[in-house]
Amino acid sequence: MDGVVVKQQQGQVIERFEAPITVKVILEELRESGYRGHLIRESTQLRVPPPTVLVPGDVVVLVEKRPREPSWFDEHDGLPSASAFAKDVAEMKKQLGKHDPVYDLGRNSAPMPLVLAHEAFAGYVQALDSHRLDVKDWTFVSRMMAMSGYFDQDVDRQAELLQCWKLFFEQNWPGKFKLTSSREPDILIQALVGGEWITVGIVVVKNEVGLGGEPCVESLKHYGSHATSRMRDMHWSYWTSCLPVLILEVVGPTIRVGGAIFHDSPGYEPFTPYLHMLKFLQDDEYLTRLARAIVAFPPAIVSISAFYAALAPMQPTQSYSERAVEAWWPSLLIAEKQRHPGLEVSQFTRQVYQRTEKRLIFLLKYSTGEERLMKFSQRYGADVHKAWSDAGFAPTFTIQTLVNGWKAISMEYYSPNTGWIPLNRLEPGPVNREHALDPSSWENCRQAVVKAYQSIHELYPYHVHGDLRKRNILFNLNSLKVAFVDFDWAGTSGDVRYPIFLNPNINWPQGVQACHPILPVHDKELLKLDLNLELNLWTPLERLKPCQRPSGHGGVHCSG
Template sequence: MRCISSSSKHRLPQLNPLSPSRTWYLTVGAVGDLREVIKNKKPMDFRDVDADHLILYKFLHPCDDSLENTLRNLTLSLLGKPLFAVHTLSAVFELPPGEGCLHLIVDVLDIRCWIRGRGPETHFSVRIGSGQGLDTLKSRIQADRLFSDVPVAHMKLYKVSTAEADLRECLSTMGEGELLKQGQVLSAVFNDVPFGGEPRVVIEISSGTKAAKFPPSVYRPIEEGNLIQAARNGFLNLCPRQKPSSSGQPSSFRTRQKNAAKYIPCGRPCDSEETIPVTLLHPVFGKFLDDCQTYEITAKDNAFIERMRQAMSCLYDEEGGRIDKVDEALQSYGIHLTVSKIKKTGYEMDGDMSINGHRYVIAEFKNEAGNTSAEPYCQAVSYYLESTRENAPKMPASAIPCFVLVVFGPHIVFAGGAWNLRPTVQILSAPLAFHFHSTDTQNKTTAARHMGALRNALQSLKQYYESMPPASAITPTTSPGLPHLFPYPVSFASLVDDRQINFQYQNQPFEEKLLFFGTREDDGARICIKFVRRYSHEAHLLCASLECAPELLGFERIPGGWFMVVMDALSKDYVPLSRSSLSASAFTDIRKKLKDLHNGGFVHGDIRDTNILVNNNGKFMIVDFDWAGKINEARYPPYVNREDIWRPDGAIDGQIILTEHDDAML
């Protein structure tokens, strides 16, 4: 039997497909055995591929001059179904294969990999069976020395078919290409790549990675020094000073946001965002959001809102007239904006507040929406970058918090600016519209609470920066530090004795999740810290009492609508149920514990393999009680994933979580 390997697709023009190095003869009876024989026959070609992962296709074609052209245009989609291990070759080939023909194709992929943020000259290849999945490909990539410190959870892979001339632009554009999704099989991903073509992927490292060799913010090695400081310096070096009135123009801002090395997470576009929001980098932003709902309004607040309404709703001939009238109203309320220039530049802001060289509010004014070339929010984002350029590298332990206000016509937008490895600006609440009707008490109340919350927040930020040395006196630190900023809470109240326990963060295992590992300062024990919008600590405590959940150590509400959950960290031998070798009888034990949870009056809501962890001894733990709650009360949250995860009928947004749903998912 004559075979050919597809692993040399990109070398077809240089090699004779009929040469002995590309084709060979085999004599064997069954497809399953054939895989082993093929691997043994060509050990160097298939050294990185297990025999079970060799995918074989029947392909009869004369070994003549037309073969190379045929192979050059052949794709997997044209080959039909692969051969199964149980098939006998006598069934596959009903008639004896003819002499002088090619009989089989062994599909093995040589995937060429580029790195987002680097040049086209930096690439390597990964040989892998086409029947393998995305996880295996990421693990193979991780074996390369460039990625030895990068968790696979922090890798995004994009399929690209860009011509060489356009490759450089592709590598510098964030998100360019077709994002490969969890669970995809490589044969399906590359089934349109011709036999004479080349499968290509671009590797994008997300910003939460802890890799010192390959920091996400600048995509280049940093060998020593403070990692946060180095990443911030690297980002700023790639982003030379630019006048915000120019960089805030839609075309200019769009160009920046498409560049993986230069983009600023700000909601434009919404998929380019930091996992850790500004509300978890500094408490002032979360407290502002809480006050927007609970601030107690006084007569002075109401008088100010009426004055602000008059100033904001007026029609002005020029922007300066609006700035003057609105500023007068704000001054009467204790918000004293000044007009100042950014240090070492001629860039003048419409309004700001600072203390000792630390700017803690930036205001960008436009007379009306759409009457200037620069988009006001984009321009304000650029002002935050330029106003923090000097201090951000010198203050690696600080998020450099700052309120960003955008005033255009009768509207005010509230945003928060902060630094991690790069600057980020986040919308904090719905914009206020001050041209409401005089009888509209709801809008009056909303405006009064927002402005009262803003005044409180600015006072807090002023006190925060007053505790620091003047910006001119701060010298850069060079001592090694954290790989990136973690959320600001560094202590929790023990559920056992209400004692305050300090902890230190260690790492963030999944870049896309607000889940962290750390150690307690009192005894050095490993803990898991997560930040969520909802959580049933009662269901967690019940499962912990049943010895099927980690011990819950702390649970508390923090500003901004967040809950901080602290629990024992499980040992590293715990793996998701899907990766374990748990016996069928063990499912009876899991079902029993689930029934005990239901009998206790609670549902879990998200029973799936990743939320059941199993160790080497067969002991299991149920985790992730974000959706859990009381029976007949707990409802599914918005955006329930039903595309990638099987769920029973009725398990959809806003519906009651049933015990039957838990049982069905198990």
């Protein structure tokens, strides 16, 4: 219909209004939907005063005073106080037990792995394995272990904890420990950045195990409130970063360290289990683990403080129209963007139940025109990928080992613009696919895939891929070549197993089970099932268990 069109600054249409209508009425209507700001004419970019009457065909742009709040913040506002929420099992189940929980705690959903999200978290986890303890460290740990006695109330344990931390932290660290009111965390750790105090750590203290509610939930409620205030205050720490904070739980004589970030909602990850700080512990290995967990905390706090200091803008009171997309990126990608200022990054998503989940796969477009995919995984069959790539059946790639077993895989991007299309988008069918082939072309495509797999299998008969579904096979509409991707589970038959979780909605071949060995016959049977092939692709030798196979094939052994 004809009328007045109101757009966002990015170009999306917000609303169409029947005309004639005044700017004042439009702004009132938009305010009810959560939008605030003023209007400018799209043609002249000049501000339109509220009394102005707009007529059919007018196009105006809303310059937002602040962006529309995501619905999560209203949901968070409706929660009980942190202490009450942590004690209410029914409310925790209601808010945290659904597919889209209010906090990502790893029970029903999970945030981006925190060691990827921020270097301070990666440094802390690395120190858990490698920090060399000295006399100063052991002195600090012994003071913490002295706290394993009984205290009359929470505030007494809080005060003792404060004394320990203050003595150990670097003298030149521009920060403070703040005992707070009942509606805030027990202790806030804050850094002085640009003349203001920035929260870098949240500490929750319970006098004894089982008293005062669930400390993790209480910590995240406090963190959620922190993120809410930073967002509504238009504070740069929220609008330009993932808002990293370290979380310390002291529960009686135990301690646990974790971290929190904010993407679409708060996400938490524990870096340690609950560790006993018992004064008379007599286990050297356990003591070393405990000591590293404790003494690695202050350097991580200093690291987050330095991050905020480097991030702080010259004009901290500036307004933001949208959150920086880098807030969702792994720290490695942020560093890549700094090295290549013209870099464009897109993140892949997928639908999980009714929630859109961001995947750890990114498309990188450089100013030179080069395009690459970067994915992050804790498991990757680099040897198989390399062999198949050298044979011409997979993209070239490089791999970088990160903290905690994570790997960053950067590979050449087989783009649709150069003819490469996944098979699941080529298959004819009732679904309207942009690149769907006619039945004859689809049959030629299937035969090309079979031939490609047979060729690579003849070269490497004991290589297994593990997930040869259509979505992981590319076909080039121009050259008619085939390429295989997604080598996360790949390896040598008998050496690699399926992961602990397998998607139950996939029609896996017989014999495929979580944690069981991946066999070549599984690849071939999955290929047959997914492509609806009638061919006999396997040989009797491949039906044997790994330990029954002839010797002489490097790396093959019986693994149970």
